[in-house]
Amino acid sequence: MSVASARRRQALSRFWKDFGRQRTGVVGLAILVGAAVLAVIAPLFIDESVTNVVTAGGPKMAPPSLDYPFGTDESGRSILLMVWWGSRTSLLIGFLAALVSMLIGTVLGIAAGHFRGWISAVILRVTDWFLVLPSLVTALVLAAIMGGSTFTIIMAIGVTTWPSTARLIRAQTLAVEARPYIERSKALGAGHWHVTTRHVLPNVAPLLLASTTLEVASAIVTESTLAFLGVSANKTSWGTMLRGSYDWGAATAGAWWYILIPGLCIVAVVMAFTLCGRALEAVLNPRLRKAGA
């Protein structure tokens, strides 16, 4: 066991060294850590009252000033504080939705790759079916039917985005299971559970990490789009802020700060996740590494 753990530690440090060479990935990671820390410490400085229209004291629709660095919205709430508080909802939903999607995708992907016969055939059929469903439209219908809450939004995004993960994991599982040591393990009496959790899962885990990182980015975009289209968890998020700006007609009124700030937050975080995910892929995928991508 200690031999294995030492080897794992070594692999991890090598991985860090490789990742450190991906400059854009490091930048992305820095932005992510910054955003996550800000979201976590937000309750130490502000609370939900910054999103309350009744207690908002500022001037209405004021452009950025010293008191309100990012301006105010139609009820006099500070855009800066709302963006800060809203980051909690946006990031939380992004992370959890990606987690749900990854869990479903991994379990079904490994099952489809590990088992033969009808189990694999049925899972593949279902995966292909979900893959062709237009995901945004389906998520809208799901969220509209189940009613808006944080949980339903997370489920609606998770349930519509897992198929690509499942396909990826299945392909990797097939590749891993073709290796001789799996045969050896089976010959020694390993069952399905042992093979999938002890041999397949650790081998697909790095790939899973990269694809989950990218998935979080897309979940954040989907959450904001759903919120913009009127299906939200009734909590302030970057998407609901943009919805508010649209309802109020901020675009035609020229209130650029109301549109620009929440949108830039989304783009920054999404880009950071994308850069990280691509750097991870480049480190983990030897074919890409050789190409110097």
Next chain:
Amino acid sequence: MTAPLEAVEPAATQAAGPAGDDRPARRGILRYALSKAGGALFSIAMVIVGTFFLFRLLPGDPVRALAQGRNMTPEQLDLERRKLGLDQPLINQFFDFVGDTLRFDFGMSYEYKRPVLDLIGDRIGATLLLAGVGLAVAVSLGIWQGMRAGWRHGSRFDKFSTGTSLVLWSVPTFWLGLLLLLVFGAYFKIFPSRGIQSVDAPDGFAYVLDVAHHMVLPVITLVGVVYAQYLLVMRSSLLDEVGQDYVTTARAKGLRDDDVRRRHAVPNALLPTVTLVFMRVGFVVGGAVTVETIFSWPGLGQLFYEAVRVPDFTLMQGTFMLITVAVIIMNTLADVVYHILDPRVRSA
């Protein structure tokens, strides 16, 4: 989101029947097309069944949900229930639903008091126009830029175009639309910000120009978010070709660089990209819903959005099924066409 990063992997390679590889090519194609059509029919059936149960999952009483806000006596509610067939056993409701759907009878919209099919018929033209023009622009732009970027791999053009497309890819569709509205609709006032035509729309050729004028911002929004994936896939599939022996041979023959690219490398690289156009059509549909909402484009996407907002479940159900079935058919066609065009997949 992960779309442009993963390699194009048409379902063709793994869904093909176990036998039939060694048969004459044409029969193989027919067989393949039939099996794909069967799969598509199965998927469509699943959509219909899934929709039925999904919309029966509505929490509470659907009639109450439909009649929300309006004062209704218990007798009126009962009447509504009977009209919707909700007093029937679930199994009867199911067969009624399937029968109606197969006859394209999607029921009456609560919001508009008109058959859902009529509403769809009114709106579908605008969507086809917007999505068609948007797709055509996105595909040509993406392929052209991807071609140049991939051929001059690592050049300044490559870095610039790949960078731009990645940034646009990270931008939510609706935010790009809002920005365009802000800059071109409100600040410069060059383009109209909503609708498909002016209130006092002129006739004849001037009408066409008027619609085209209204289309500029929606099309740019749709293209901005969609074209990145075409660029990236075209670029990476051209990169795969650049190192091939036949490209070296073509160069050794003394062909000009342009000819090697145009006549040899690009046709081979084009195939996965063209397939992708159809494979990702569901993504374009999602974009269309958002774009139509922002610019009040009177299309199917806006109709669907209104159904979600009200919520008008009959209308939502009908548009959802139509959109999904259209996407399934497009995907299947892409699969089969890819199979016909690319002998490499056929013999694999």
